[in-house]
Amino acid sequence: MKYVEVYQAIKADIVSGQFPAWSQLEGEHALSNKFGVSRPTLRKAIEKLKQESFVHSRQGSGMFVNPPEFYQDNNLTSISERINKDTDLKNIVLEFASVDADEKLADKFKIAVGERLHHFKRMRIINGEPAILEETWMPHSLFPLFTEAHCEQSVLTYIEQQAGYNISHDAKTISAKSLNEKEAFLLRVEANHLCLSIQHNVYLLHSVLAQYTIETLVSNNLTTVSIR
Secondary structure (H helix, E strand, C coil): HHHHHHHHHHHHEEEEEEECCCEEECCCHHHHHHCCCCCCHHHHHHHHHHHCCCCEECCEEEEEEEEEHHHHHCCCCCCHHHHHCCCCCEEEEEEEEECCCCHHHHHCCCCCCCCEEEEEEEEEECCCEEEEEEEEEEEEECCCCHHHHHHHHHHHHHHHHHHCEECCCCCEEEEEEECCCCHHHHHCCCCEEEEEEEEEEEEHHHHHHEEEEEEEHHHHHHHHCCCC
């Protein structure tokens, strides 16, 4: 859909800093011409950006870009997208396999029991410090060319740029979790350390589930922002 392409382009410019925090976006007429779309199409893209806290409007003044803390904990931006050029991010693949979907996973992905899923675990290290453990499942039918090497990079970037899909949204469930001994060892903290666990359900257009990830963060802080 064209509005999704516009949304993704503006989002990328915001995340990369091309549109700095608190800066004003160009007007509807200029943006419509820039992307070659109608104003209704542009408004749909802007509305999606507002829903995900990338921008906010001021009556009579226009549309303004929010700082990163407004949107990082509330949308689909990956760790890879959030860090700046001076941040060292490494992904260490702990496991990678092809597995059969059990009843629970088959129901989640709306596929038949026994259909193949990519299953991998990785640890994400930021500036030399273990920060996140991830366990992920992805349908083999959607991503037949997905390999272990792709896990070393941004998987969301792979989905959109290499696999060629448009991501619609990420439905998150956030809860507290006490680390077991293995998790604590990998994250270099004491066993039973209380941390955040985030379940991500990443959907393509038409509500097709592309990725189910359980993310365990060494951090136990969560920031939320309400925009007036």
